[in-house]
Amino acid sequence: AAGVIQSPRHLIKEKRETATLKCYPIPRHDTVYWYQQGPGQDPQFLISFYEKMQSDKGSIPDRFSAQQFSDYHSELNMSSLELGDSALYFCASSLRTVDTGELFFGEGSRLTVL
Amino acid sequence: SQKIEQNSEALNIQEGKTATLTCNYTNYSPAYLQWYRQDPGRGPVFLLLIRENEKEKRKERLKVTFDTTLKQSLFHITASPPADSATYLCAPSPKTDKLIFGTGTRLQVFP
Numbered sequence: 444a445a446g447v448i449q450s451p452r453h454l455i456k457e458k459r460e461t462a463t464l465k466c467y468p469i470p471r472h473d474t475v476y477w478y479q480q481g482p483g484q485d486p487q488f489l490i491s492f493y494e495k496m497q498s499d500k501g502s503i504p505d506r507f508s509a510q511q512f513s514d515y516h517s518e519l520n521m522s523s524l525e526l527g528d529s530a531l532y533f534c535a536s537s538l539r540t541v542d543t544g545e546l547f548f549g550e551g552s553r554l555t556v557l
Numbered sequence: 558s559q560k561i562e563q564n565s566e567a568l569n570i571q572e573g574k575t576a577t578l579t580c581n582y583t584n585y586s587p588a589y590l591q592w593y594r595q596d597p598g599r600g601p602v603f604l605l606l607i608r609e610n611e612k613e614k615r616k617e618r619l620k621v622t623f624d625t626t627l628k629q630s631l632f633h634i635t636a637s638p639p640a641d642s643a644t645y646l647c648a649p650s651p652k653t654d655k656l657i658f659g660t661g662t663r664l665q666v667f668p
Contacts, residue, residue, distance in 0.1 A: 499655040531598070544589060545603045545606065548602070550600055
């Protein structure tokens with residue numbers, strides 16, 4: 444079965460640079476979520492989209508922005524990168540009409556800021 | 558503010574024993590509560606969901622309880638093999654698109 448695809452899997456950037464992460468949800472899933480997980484931390488909710496509209500927002504810095512496109516893939520744009528942005532970034536998708544709330548996670552994109 | 562707490566210390570058990578993990582939440586009224594498993598460097602994987610009107614739910618070797626009065630969920634894994642070693646995350650859900658995870662409990666099962 445198709446899973447959530449994230450790219451790139453690994454990314455190394457310098458401070459103050461920009462990075463873009465991509466997420467391709469499971470086909471027919473209508474909701475996409477982004478999470479940030481620092482070393483030894485639990486996943487922190489950043490932002491979610493339902494049917495290409497932002498549906499909820501968490502602790503996402505102003506330097507970050509995200510959107511969901513017409514083909515339902517989503518991108519997380521991070522600008523003016525800081526050392527503290529080094530983390531695993533997970534994308535997850537779900538189908539809202541299925542009343543289980545189960546999220547399907549991708550394998551993550553590991554961002555290292557030097 | 559909303560808070561979710563899980564056993565902060567790692568839980569070490571011997572193979573074949575039962576592990577019990579705790580999830581406490583405050584300032585929340587979740588419609589349901591989910592449990593996920595996460596292996597190092599991997600994305601969380603959904604295990605089980607229990608609704609606010611359910612007191613207990615079972616799935617194979619897993620059992621979850623949900624006490625909305627105590628604001629607590631207990632997660633039991635019976636007859637654990639070493640392959641159950643992972644971090645277990647709880648997520649009380651208010652039924653919005655903002656699933657918040659607890660701090661996670663690392664379970665280590667020794668042979």
